[in-house]
Amino acid sequence: MITLNRRKALALMGGTLAASGLAAPAIAMNKKVKVGALRFTSHSGSFVAFERGYFAEAGLDVEFEFFQAAQPMAVAIASGDIDYAVTAISGGLISLADKGAIKVIGGALTEEEGIDGQxxxxxxxxxxxxxxxxxxxxxxxxxxxxxxxxxxxxxxxxxxxxxxxxxxxxxxxxxxxxxxxxxxxxxxxxxxxxxxxxxxxxxxxxxxxxxxxxIPDYQVTTVFTSAKNAADERGQTESFLAGYSKGVDDYAAAMIDKTGGDAGQDEMIDLIHKYVYTDRPREKAAPSIVNGTMRLSKNAALNVASVQDQLSWFQSEGLVGADITLDTLVDDSYVETVGA
Structure with missing residues (x-):
């Protein structure tokens, strides 16, 4: 396990809780953590968890840092500039995992039959x-x-x-x-x-x-953190996943299952609009927010078969080392894994 600054992390890239659900987290005592995100509807789990106090309930004082692509987030995790992030698997992320800098700890956005996707x-x-x-x-x-x-x-x-x-x-x-x-x-x-x-x-x-x-059952994005957090900050990491998963549940209930009817969906759109399409008035942003509704993995469950397929593709293209294994990339001790 290594600690990297952002410059070292860039160089290493080479240009390129139980099966039944999350365990009860250890309260992190108002620990300040930075969370990386994109201004996409698919990152709403984190936004809801923050706005509805689920991170705070888990003992976390969350601050967001926004990015415009996946690979810079991987660098920021490895360098310690941010603590947790939700983004797609990239060659840079895999390379940093190979250097002992980061770990995938859960699943986020997934393609699901019957739900409009990418x-x-x-x-x-x-x-x-x-x-x-x-x-x-x-x-x-x-x-x-x-x-x-x-x-x-x-x-x-x-x-x-x-x-x-x-x-x-x-x-x-x-x-x-x-x-x-x-x-x-x-x-x-x-x-x-x-x-x-x-x-x-x-x-x-x-x-x-x-x-x-x-790409059926594609695990589009994952939850990841530094290898140090995964290994040494278990209570904090469980707290983050617990808060995030509550946000995901609320998002799915309002936008996919629509258990709250039109009023519940409208309330969720208002919340998401604080982060997504902020340069548009609400009435113009709402249709795009609705169009972006996709399944986020319940309890951050991770489709390891999809992750393995992605890893194998990166290897076949010569973008990452041929000897990297799934265990190098994934810490499967935090959430349920599917597709194994």
């Missing part, structure tokens, strides 16, 4: 030029944030199934990709539904397929 997209300029199906993207530019990102993984899995080759084009940030898709500088991309659907309706691009059709 979409594959074709830019409108490309569509108008005759590229109307995913198979037509053969040899075309496909946007990713970085090589070794979840976008890279999703694009590659689709390309393999369709028997095509893609020209992966790293653009670093989601905002830059949206601009490139609108202007026709890239041909294809994949993204969560709250971004995909409203901009497709506005004519920015065309939806060409569902990620779940190519």
């Amino acid at each position: 979409k594959y997209l074709i830019s409108s300029a490309s569509y108008d030029a005759g590229i109307t199906t995913l198979k037509d993207l053969d040899g075309k530019k496909y946007a990713v944030t970085q090589a070794g990102s979840s976008f890279h993984y999703m694009g590659s899995k689709m390309a393999a199934a369709e028997g095509i080759d893609l020209r992966f084009t790293p653009l670093q940030k989601v905002g830059a990709i949206i601009g490139a898709m609108k202007s026709g500088q890239v041909d294809g991309w994949s993204i969560v539904p709250h971004i995909a659907k409203p901009l497709a309706k506005a004519g920015a691009w065309h939806i060409a397929g569902n990620v779940s059709d190519y």
